[in-house]
Amino acid sequence: MKASSYLIPTTKDDPQDAVVASHKLMMRAGLVRKSAAGLYSYLPLGLRILKKIENIVREEMDASGALEFQLPILTPSEIWKESGRWDKMGKEMFRIKDRHDNENCLGPTHEESFCVLVKPMVRSYKDLPINVYQIHTKFRDEIRPRFGVIRSREFTMKDAYSFHLDDASLDETYQKMRQTYRRIFARLGLATIPVQADSGNMGGSASEEFMVVSPIGEETLTLCDSCGFSGNIEKTPVVKKTSLASKQEEESIVETPGQKSISDVAQFLSVKEEETLKAVALSYDGKYVLVFLQGDRELNENKLKNFLGANELRPMGQSELTRFGLIAGFIGPGFAESSDLLILVDSILEPNFPYVAGANEIDKHKKGVQLSKYYDFSKIQTLDLSQSKEGDPCPNCGHALKAEKGIEVGHIFKLGQKYSKAFEISVLNDKGKATLTTMGCYGIGVNRCMATVIEQCNDDKGIFWPVSIAPFEVCLVSIAKTQEDIARVGEVYSSLKQAGIDVLWDDRDLGPGFKFKDSELIGFPVRLTLGKGFLEKNEITILNRKTMEEKTISGSDPKTLIEEINSLLRSLRKELDDRTKEIG
């Protein structure tokens, strides 16, 4: 491809609304343009990258035995009502009425559609397992689209759904997808960590997110340097620490005027925050719960929601607090029990430790509060309800955990029978008995992968693409001005094309400095310079964009030149191949 008949609209300045490297660089390198909030157009260079990513995803999915489909984006409300998600999906789902007043949505995910489609095609256990996928446009009406294509409102997703006779088969496909995902990300040049994740409103039982560690990540990971444990902080178990010195103290009431927050109270009474009791009073789905946590801990709402099977969780309002005799800021053991109020105790609390707690009176706390004196620990629910944090012991080996931000690029779920039940998808087993199927689902954000690679592969000059998804593998920069010189460069270009090299010849009528900067900004893995040295002495300089290492060789013999280029490309490919092979 010649740059003069291509479109390379690079810009010098960062766009005003861009705060992260990938967003800035995608705009500056002319890969995308913003059309509206959270909506991006892909320009030719950007689309080449996106298509290369899609192809890698497709190749690996096909190799895993999955079958590619393409389903409508518009999906009728009926099927969402059948699964119960029409109301649950909330404002993130774009809803649209057609001219006949039928309600539809722009599919944010396709469990329902694939269930309806696959159901009549699977009748016997012999038709299972089956893993179906598509690579297609998805829509989510994000309240705050941001970071360019990382969190946008319209994006390309690879979504797959597998159907199984039993859990063993589901687990086999789940493991195969795990392997397939690791291979895909390795081929894209992405270093990912699979972490145990909360499965959100997908209704699943087990799930893992594929995370790329990055300071711009919207998720927080917990990592253990010692045993290699990795988790999403939302799902990392918090295990008991023994940092509290055993202590004896009689219960007594102290005046704590205006000291409502844990930190205020701890400071006021000169105790550590972890020596205080935090009480969180919540309403969920029309019912009520009160949770006791160690003072220095935050409630993990997902853990609580999962335990309660709750859809919505919100703090109690004043009238609700009053109803249960609770006083905001001063709640502690000892208020009147009610059969309408569930009491839960975080499992890291010590039943016999004398905590500081609210006295259930305004401006008063109690010291020396032992939970065991108020609650029967053989009956009361104790469970892990607090949020993990950096420095917590690894749930696996006890070593201190690190916390890192991460970008989620893929997600695999064991859905279980939620959708099979809703859509009554059953097959005859080998004994002729109707058996409800079980399901898995597996997603990859294609555009997000593109941006995440840039987050990992950029320097002060711009992007350096992994060779597997570079828009062109080689960029040829020439400074020829005369017809004769242009013809000489043209011969080199033609010989590269004939050798099957994926090359862009920057033949634009621009200065060499400008072209160099463009090639480094866009990030072609290999650059050939055919400058003065070429015109005078047939010398060609080969640059490895990532390392910025240069090598000057003679360009007299096209064969030697091509072998030099191919040798560099091979070594770049080998890096990715080696990582992929390691996975198996």
Add this chain to the structure above:
Amino acid sequence: MKASSYLIPTTKDDPQDAVVASHKLMMRAGLVRKSAAGLYSYLPLGLRILKKIENIVREEMDASGALEFQLPILTPSEIWKESGRWDKMGKEMFRIKDRHDNENCLGPTHEESFCVLVKPMVRSYKDLPINVYQIHTKFRDEIRPRFGVIRSREFTMKDAYSFHLDDASLDETYQKMRQTYRRIFARLGLATIPVQADSGNMGGSASEEFMVVSPIGEETLTLCDSCGFSGNIEKTPVVKKTSLASKQEEESIVETPGQKSISDVAQFLSVKEEETLKAVALSYDGKYVLVFLQGDRELNENKLKNFLGANELRPMGQSELTRFGLIAGFIGPGFAESSDLLILVDSILEPNFPYVAGANEIDKHKKGVQLSKYYDFSKIQTLDLSQSKEGDPCPNCGHALKAEKGIEVGHIFKLGQKYSKAFEISVLNDKGKATLTTMGCYGIGVNRCMATVIEQCNDDKGIFWPVSIAPFEVCLVSIAKTQEDIARVGEVYSSLKQAGIDVLWDDRDLGPGFKFKDSELIGFPVRLTLGKGFLEKNEITILNRKTMEEKTISGSDPKTLIEEINSLLRSLRKELDDRTKEIG
């Protein structure tokens, strides 16, 4: 690919709602499934075909120098308001409000989006011409989706838009696209006719539709066997015929009680319909027009709309007729003239012929009405306003025209400056002067191409795919049951795969009759049968699906077998290649 790990959900019965061959066969062959009215899911076999079509379109567009983009489906209402189409597009455009109450639509076409995107990238005449395209999902809320994917509500379209400094450059790209389209359709195996077309509400000046003659077509074409003229009936000029014998007759009033229609009056008075005058009284955009036509002719509303520059056209209501002194069924020259009522006379009417016409009184007509006695033909507007029909003289050579139904698979337009003006897209010309650009646009319905190929390539057994877009080029049908026999067939399959042959091995546990029927229904161009003859004597039968010609050869030597298959595939490819080469 082995059929046992693939999905081939063929069915025996036609779906109830399918009335055309392509719809029936796409469903029966397991290529698509309906998800809702006008919404179809592509199954693996169908998607392979669709992707092959997309790739042919992409290859030819790229070869023409066009650049591929991908734009958001969601487009903000602002840009549609800028072009003036937000109101014009009517109910066919899906409109959607986002969570912030901003109005958007699901792009039914992308002139506006591409204009906004391309505008800042073209500054000088050196940046032109540029031809940009995408292959992406489009939405139209059809009032009556029908014929399966031929008229659906969500579909894949290739849409291209070119920008030019002047008309000469536009014409050059337009001709290149015309050539490119002919090559694309030839490669798909489609016989298309480019016809002059009405440009609808696209705002253009010249346009051609690529039509495939088919009884299920929704458009009517006029074709001349003599000179090769082809047109859309909506735009074919009607030229004067001299079939009316010259005749002298005095004007006289005749009683025609209850005879309102042309055919009633003609029969009642024993004259030919073409000897009567038809009067059509209409309202358009708040104004009024009365059109005189030859009695046997229908008004062509598009011709009238284009002349008037009208958006809406409707018959006058009773109060409007009364206001102008017109009596429905009995309108004729001689009513009181009004400056508010424009009178138009179809150009095939003879000013001096004594027609039968309404007498402007109930139940009365006049005989011997000469238009020239009522209207001054040096002042009155005469123009071509009637609908062309079979048997009309060819506007080019005078030979009688044929009328045929046609399916539109592509459309090229010269848009002119409509959008350049709306979006103020100008560049500096070679003298440094700002110059408004001019535009073209070019569309292909990808799914519709798939269905249209089936309309052209089917027989009582099913589909016979052109080899260029067949889901698999070769289907291998085996009846092996024992491990040993399966292994022998497997060896043949492996040798074909190694030779790069695109083969599906139907290794399903089904009877041979079933497999034969499936392969003929789905329409793989070449079938290999490894039946009893193979197991006993190493004989393999090769079938050409289109001609149903069979040839039995020895399968002992894989080389010979592969050469036989490749030879047949080459001859199938050559048919398409030859047609493509003819175009140039």
